[in-house]
Amino acid sequence: MIKFGYTILYVENVETAVAFYENAFGFSRKFVTPENDYGELSTGETTLSFASKKLAAQNLKEGFIESNLEAQPFAIEIGFITDDVPEMVQKATTFGAVLVKEPTQKPWGQIVAYVRDLDGFLIEICTEVEG
Numbered sequence: 001m002i003k004f005g006y007t008i009l010y011v012e013n014v015e016t017a018v019a020f021y022e023n024a025f026g027f028s029r030k031f032v033t034p035e036n037d038y039g040e041l042s043t044g045e046t047t048l049s050f051a052s053k054k055l056a057a058q059n060l061k062e063g064f065i066e067s068n069l070e071a072q073p074f075a076i077e078i079g080f081i082t083d084d085v086p087e088m089v090q091k092a093t094t095f096g097a098v099l100v101k102e103p104t105q106k107p108w109g110q111i112v113a114y115v116r117d118l119d120g121f122l123i124e125i126c127t128e129v130e131g
Helices: 016-025 053-059 085-092
Strands: 008-013 028-034 039-044 047-052 079-082 098-105 111-116 122-126
Touching: 008 016, 008 053, 016 028, 016 039, 016 047, 047 053, 053 122, 085 098, 085 111, 085 122
Parallel strands: 008 047, 079 122
Antiparallel strands: 028 039, 039 047, 098 111, 111 122
C-alpha cells in the first residue's frame, strides 16, 4: 500500500508560513514544533507541511534551490480547489500572496488563477475539473 501523504515546503519561517496558509486559505493547524522548524496543516485528504530551510539543510547536505519571490517560480505548483476562485484570490492577496495570473476560464470549463506565497511558492487556485 502506498498513498500520497504530504508535501513539505522549505520556508524561511515556519510559524509565518503556517499563519499565512491558515489566514489566506482557512486551513487548520495540526502543530508547529517548539523550535519553529517544522509544522503541518490539515488541508483535507493531504497534509501541507513546512520545514525551515535550516532543517532542510541538515537533511540535504549537498544543498537545494531555495524558493523566493525574486526568482522565477519552480516548475511545480500546489493546487487548491474552491467553488469561488476570485474570492479566494482576493483573500490570499489580502494576506500577502502575490498575484501571478487573474482567474481565467480554461477551454474545459475550469476556472484557474495563480498566486505566489510569502516564500515564492506557486499556488494554483481553481475550481474542480468536471468530468
